[in-house]
Amino acid sequence: MEARDPELKSELNATLQARSELGPEYESALIDSFLEKVDQRLDVTLDRRVRRHLAEQQTMVARGARTPPAPLGNFGERFGFGVVSLILAVPLSAIGAANAGIDGLVVAWLGIVGVNVAQIARSRPLFRRSEERTKSDWEG
Structure with missing residues (x-):
């Protein structure tokens, strides 16, 4: 498995290790915990992308460039x-x-x-x- 985020990969490995130690009865809680960490990571990444996009738009407006209109109809x-x-x-x-x-x-x-x-x-x-x-x- 090729992971882009080494932290998430280590979290997954820790979750799998904890599952093997604790047994299948804790599997649901471990998966929920891991998915919560993935969700937080996605939120951070999405926030960063949105901020970057807004900054690019503000820069274009400050330079006097008009943002291209959204296409009307596909x-x-x-x-x-x-x-x-x-x-x-x-x-x-x-x-x-x-x-x-x-x-x-x-x-x-x-x-x-x-x-x-x-x-x-x-x-x-x-x-x-x-x-x-x-x-x-x-x-x-």
Whole structure:
């Protein structure tokens, strides 16, 4: 077993040694004790990572950099939206063509394309003013 944390490895060895000395009737208490130590170690590690991440964000903000926006929707959401859009395109096309002929069909498809373009624009804005590069005092 390759352990990253020698302290936890020694705690595990001590727990196993105590179990062999005390017997199986204390096994539950020994395991609970060891898991509590692992939980404490995880809490310390997680706290350290969160503090480091917050410090990095504060540093970026202090330097004037904008944190990147969270992505709006993952691949599954975008794919699902496209599939639903195509499925709904069939009855919308039929309704538009049946009621208004070719003009109704064109209006239905313009609406479908418009909704999909709006979805793309929501997830990827075309113009991002905060990302425009400005010259600093060091550049002439």
